Amino acid sequence: MNVTSELDARFRAAAIAEGLVDVRYDLVDSPVGELFVAETDRGLCRISYFPEPAEEEVARVFGRRLLRMPLDRTRRELDEYFEGRRREFGLALDLRVAAFHADVLRELALVPYGLTTTYGTLAAKAGHPKAARAVGTVMNRNPIPIVLPCHRVVGANGALTGYAGGLDIKRRLLELESAVLS
Amino acid sequence: MEVAERIPPFERFYLEHRDEVLGYLRRLLGQRAEDAWQETFLRALRAYGRLRHGKHLRAWVFTIATNVAMDELRAKTGNSLFLADEPAVELRRDAFRELEHLTGGLPPTERAAVVLRYGYDLPYDAIGSALGSNEQAARAAASSGVRRLRREHERHV
Numbered sequence: 001m002n003v004t005s006e007l008d009a010r011f012r013a014a015a016i017a018e019g020l021v022d023v024r025y026d027l028v029d030s031p032v033g034e035l036f037v038a039e040t041d042r043g044l045c046r047i048s049y050f051p052e053p054a055e056e057e058v059a060r061v062f063g064r065r066l067l068r069m070p071l072d073r074t075r076r077e078l079d080e081y082f083e084g085r086r087r088e089f090g091l092a093l094d095l096r097v098a099a100f101h102a103d104v105l106r107e108l109a110l111v112p113y114g115l116t117t118t119y120g121t122l123a124a125k126a127g128h129p130k131a132a133r134a135v136g137t138v139m140n141r142n143p144i145p146i147v148l149p150c151h152r153v154v155g156a157n158g159a160l161t162g163y164a165g166g167l168d169i170k171r172r173l174l175e176l177e178s179a180v181l182s
Numbered sequence: 183m184e185v186a187e188r189i190p191p192f193e194r195f196y197l198e199h200r201d202e203v204l205g206y207l208r209r210l211l212g213q214r215a216e217d218a219w220q221e222t223f224l225r226a227l228r229a230y231g232r233l234r235h236g237k238h239l240r241a242w243v244f245t246i247a248t249n250v251a252m253d254e255l256r257a258k259t260g261n262s263l264f265l266a267d268e269p270a271v272e273l274r275r276d277a278f279r280e281l282e283h284l285t286g287g288l289p290p291t292e293r294a295a296v297v298l299r300y301g302y303d304l305p306y307d308a309i310g311s312a313l314g315s316n317e318q319a320a321r322a323a324a325s326s327g328v329r330r331l332r333r334e335h336e337r338h339v
Contacts, residue, residue: 001202001204001208003200007216008200011220011223014220014224015224022231025193059191064189064190064192065227065231066192068193
């Protein structure tokens with residue numbers, strides 16, 4: 001006995017309308033693979049290249065009442081970004097991270113489209129000039145990659161160094177942005 | 183074991199159980215099943231944040247579905263009595279398949295007990311809590327239902 005898509009959609013709409021859902025999430029196709037994208041009532045809370053573990057992790061941090069729903073605005077802004085038609089995101093964010101991470105991510109958000117900075121520079125801007133390594137950890141655990149552009153942070157010698165989604169994706173994002181600018 | 187007891191994100195729980203719960207409610211309520219199905223999962227979602235562990239989630243959602251269905255059925259037909267002191271009868275699975283189409287004629291509690299037992303393989307203690315009673319009462323309700331089904335069946339044969 002299979003639940004029809006109408007019945008399913010009606011249930012999901014009723015659950016949202018009643019305010020019973022902690023996190024809405026969806027899987028979004030992109031040129032760098034399928035993205036897990038999640039939102040709370042406060043804003044975008046997670047983008048991940050690895051849907052399964054991200055689902056568990058989001059449930060732990062934001063509550064286990066997860067429901068899959070189309071996230072139209074986020075999907076549209078990501079599509080525009082990948083098509084080279086968007087340089088900044090206008091999405092509200094729901095960041096629940098330790099204070100140091102929040103300081104660094106706030107500075108990260110200011111790194112302009114198409115440019116790169118270094119871990120050391122970002123550490124200094126966040127008020128922790130000696131914390132380049134710790135900034136590396138913050139980048140590695142960035143809950144909202146792409147929108148918070150940790151792909152724009154590279155080593156002091158210009159090497160790409162690392163990326164949660166893999167160096168190949170980091171390279172592709174930087175190439176996309178420089179191609180749009182030139 | 184620890185993995186089995188973790189509470190999954192709601193979406194996963196929902197996808198795992200939505201179809202069989204709808205099937206169960208169809209057996210109990212027929213055409214009225216869809217509203218009861220939605221109410222079942224809304225009730226589950228309301229309680230989901232307060233769950234303490236992920237054991238017995240299947241029995242738990244069947245309990246909620248049974249409660250929703252019983253509210254609906256009792257509102258329509260009133261409660262039923264069955265004789266609890268008769269010896270318990272059990273049915274073989276293939277025998278149930280032959281009688282299944284007659285379950286719609288059973289009083290609500292017996293119908294739920296029989297369908298949960300033979301249609302969904304729930305143990306009697308789980309059926310007891312689904313019915314808001316206990317293992318013994320669940321066994322008695324299922325027995326009484328089976329007897330009634332057999333009588334009904336003989337009348338048709």
